Amino acid sequence: MPSSSRAPTGRLAPSPTGRLHLGNAWAMLLAWLAARSRGGRVILRMEDIDTVRARPAFAGQMQRDLEWLGLDWDEGPHFQSHHLDRYEAAMEDLRRRGLVYPCYCTRKELRGLASAPHAGEVGPVYPGTCAGLSSGDCAAREAQGRRPAWRLRCSDEPATFVDARRGEQRIAPASLGDVALRRSDGVWAYQLAVTVDDAAMGVTQVVRGEDLLDSTPWQVFLLGLLGAPAPQYLHVPLLVDASGERLAKRHGSVELAALREAGVRPAAVIGWLGARAGLLDTPIPMPCAAGELIPRFTPAALPSGPVSTPDGIAALLRRLG
Secondary structure: OOOOOOOOEEEEOOOOOOOOEHHHHHHHHHHHHHHHOOOOEEEEEEOOOOOOOOOHHHHHHHHHHHHHHOOOOOEEEEEHHHOHHHHHHHHHHHHHOOOEEEEOOOHHHHHHHHHOOOEEOOEEOEOOOOOOOOHHHHHHHHHOOOOOEEEEOOOOOOEEEEEOOOEEEEEOHHHHEOOEEEOOOOOEOHHHHHHHHHHHOOOOEEEEEHHHHHHHHHHHHHHHHOOOOOOEEEEEOOEEOOOOOEOOOOOHHHEHHHHHHOOOOHHHHHHHHHHHOOOOOOOOOOOOOHHHHHHHOOHHHOOOOOEEOOOOHHHHHHHHO
């Protein structure tokens, strides 16, 4: 990570919508190491604003899985569902300043953007269809039973941030479209919630998968509007299955609970992940504790591309341990 005289405050921020898997463990181990290697603090935050899918039981299981891996934290767990007033206050400030607008586009209309030539890495770029609606236009749409989402008016000025692997990045938020901050069903969007929470909690270091790199210009722009500094960023390569698909909760065989039930020890998981991250001297993984990797951690050691998880990983890890 970029040098700084202050120890960072990092965060582990899982979404309790399922059980943690090996891909989660990879990202969280690297986030934990990035903070601990510089004498930093770690906050645990449960990103549970998805009220349909989030479950308290998953949150509890995630804490036990992190403890099993040896990843501790200094503060939390915090729950986003307890901070709804915080998001409301931020939205009201943005609304008062004319920085957000209601969007009445239906899901079908938004899906139609997916095949447009301006579709981006984070999805179709919203073209500002509702950005210029008058109060009469809005009233007419609401009379039809439409409820608005709320979008941020994004700037053409580049948002500048430094990624510890990729260097300085300059990306105009408007090139990604006007991002939604609140859904039409009233649920707060990821981009607003994580940005407001990072600012409120004093997070100065964000380590996450490189699939979220394209979200960063929006968040840096929003932090500036809220008067908060941008943290240091490190977007790490993804852990993928044998076909190159990003590991997700649907990959049940690599859930930490399933690995544990198969007789895999946490030291085997940490050793295998540490070897894949380039933090061990030997190409053959050796069991180790998470703390043993702290002095070895450096972003420069991380691989340049996705990290493949072989078929039969549970059996491999069991033999390793």
